[in-house]
Amino acid sequence: MLVAGFPAGTFQANCYLLAPGPGGPCVVVDPGEGAHAPLDRAMAEHGLTPAAILATHGHPDHVHGAAEAARTYDVPVWIRPEDRPLLRSPWLGLNHELAAGLGDRPWSEPDTVRELGERAGEAGTVLDVAGLRIEALHTPGHTGGSVVFRLVTEEGGQVAITGDTLLPGSAGRTDLPGGDPVALRRSLAMLTAALDDAAVLLPGHGRSTTMGQEKVSNPWLAGAADADGADTAGGVAGASGGAGDAAGDGVGDGAGRPSAPGAARGTAPDGETGERRS
Ligand SMILES: [Zn+2]
Numbered sequence: 001m002l003v004a005g006f007p008a009g010t011f012q013a014n015c016y017l018l019a020p021g022p023g024g025p026c027v028v029v030d031p032g033e034g035a036h037a038p039l040d041r042a043m044a045e046h047g048l049t050p051a052a053i054l055a056t057h058g059h060p061d062h063v064h065g066a067a068e069a070a071r072t073y074d075v076p077v078w079i080r081p082e083d084r085p086l087l088r089s090p091w092l093g094l095n096h097e098l099a100a101g102l103g104d105r106p107w108s109e110p111d112t113v114r115e116l117g118e119r120a121g122e123a124g125t126v127l128d129v130a131g132l133r134i135e136a137l138h139t140p141g142h143t144g145g146s147v148v149f150r151l152v153t154e155e156g157g158q159v160a161i162t163g164d165t166l167l168p169g170s171a172g173r174t175d176l177p178g179g180d181p182v183a184l185r186r187s188l189a190m191l192t193a194a195l196d197d198a199a200v201l202l203p204g205h206g207r208s209t210t211m212g213q214e215k216v217s218n219p220w221l222a223g224a225a226d227a228d229g230a231d232t233a234g235g236v237a238g239a240s241g242g243a244g245d246a247a248g249d250g251v252g253d254g255a256g257r258p259s260a261p262g263a264a265r266g267t268a269p270d271g272e273t274g275e276r277r278s
Contacts, residue, residue: 001018001019001020001021001132001151001153001154001159002017002018002019002020002021002022002026002046002048003016003017003018003159003202004016004017004042004045004046005017005202005208006035006038006042007205008032008033008034008035008038008065009032009033009034009035009061009064010033010034010061010101011032011033011061011205012205013030013032013033013035013061013062013204013205014030014202014203014204014205014206015028015029015030015031015032015035015038015039015065016028016029016030016161016202017029017039017042017043017046017048018130018132018134018151018159018161019046019048019130019131019132020130020131020132022046022047022048023046023047023048024047024048024049024130024131025048025049025050025051025129025130025131026043026046026048026049026050026051026130027050027051027052027053027054027129027130027132027134028050028052028053028054028069029053029054029055029056029149029161030054030055030056030062030063030161030163030204031053031063031064031065031066031069032060032061032062032063032064032065033060033061033064033065034064034065035064035065035069036065036068036069039065039069049073050069050073050075050130051075051129051130052075052076052077052078052127052129052130053066053069053070053075053076053077053078053110054077054078054079054127054134054136054149054161055077055078055079055083055087056146056147056148056149056161056162056163056164056165056204057079057080057083057086057142057143057145057146057147057163057164057165058079058083058084058085058086058087058090058093058143058145059086059090059093059094059143059164059176060086060090060093060094060102062163062164062204063077063079063086063087063090064090064107066087066110067087067107067108067109067110067111068108070110070111070112071110071111075112076110076112076113076114077110077112077113077114078113078114078115078116078127078136079113079114079115079116079145080115080116080117080136080138080144080145080146080147081115081116081117081145082140082143082144082145082178083143083144083145083146083178084113084115084145086143086145087109087110087113088109090102090107092177093143093176093177093178094176094177095175095176095177098176116136116138116147117136117138132151133151133152134149134150134151135149135150135151136148136149137149137150137190137191137194138187139163139165139166139184139187139188139190139191140180140183140184140187141165141171141172141174141179141180141181141182141183141184141185141186141187141188142163142164142165142171142172142173142174142179142184143164143172143176143178143179144178144180145178146163146164146165146172146187147163147165148160148161148162148163148165148166148191149161150194150195157198157199157200158195158196158198158199158200159199159200159202160191160195160199160200160201160202160211161202161203162191162201162202162203162204163203163204164203164204164205165184165187165188165191165204166188166191166201166203166214166218166220166221167203167204167205167206168201168203168206168207168208168209168214168218169214169217169218169219170218170220171184171188171218171220172184172204188220188221191211192211192215192221195211196211197210197211197212197215198210198211198212199211201214
């Protein structure tokens with residue numbers, strides 16, 4: 001599996017391309033503000049053609065470029081129904097300050113929108129697209145329609161695109177409209193059960209990581225790691241009281257900090273997490 005990605009825009013949201021290999025169809029996840037040019041470059045470099053656009057959630061730093069990309073490549077945009085209104089009216093998901101930051105920039109809804117997990121109460125859905133099998137796990141909390149996309153590589157390894165639900169050392173903020181801290185805790189607990197320790201996590205902001213690394217260093221997962229009997233003595237000590245404050249600036253989360261994502265401790269699929277530009 002080929003995985004490429006780059007941070008873009010004011011909030012340095014990560015956009016990812018996934019494909020069975022170079023020279024064929026791919027999916028594009030979270031083409032946000034400023035993603036258009038680097039996306040074109042990445043696709044040209046790898047000879048990729050988009051078959052679909054996927055949104056981990058509806059915040060503008062993740063979907064601002066979705067309409068243009070969908071129109072350019074004539075492909076649909078997939079998003080959970082809870083966040084679909086944000087494609088049309090992004091300010092609905094923001095506070096006053098962030099909504100004001102949108103300013104007068106042009107905004108348009110994608111021509112073709114498809115909803116993940118169409119049936120009410122459905123926990124997720126599976127997309128077979130671009131030669132990939134992509135599972136959308138519903139992980140409400142950061143927004144009502146947040147999802148984590150899970151894939152399995154040819155070698156059997158797991159890759160998860162976590163959006164703003166789970167970030168390196170942090171988790172998505174829950175103080176914006178649609179946010180729900182109780183739901184986020186539940187979603188994070190579900191993820192720790194659904195993903196093995198070797199799973200490569202490609203977050204919405206910041207560097208890539210692994211579930212095993214997060215279990216011992218991310219205060220948001222401390223409870224989950226304890227429940228598994230994992231040794232949490234290493235990274236969680238000293239984090240007491242910090243978890244709730246980890247969510248911070250930006251539309252995203254605690255990781256509005258623009259650190260370029262890198263390969264996840266050498267375990268990224270095919271070593272192809274490359275193409276990190278800022
Ligand atoms: Zn967000």
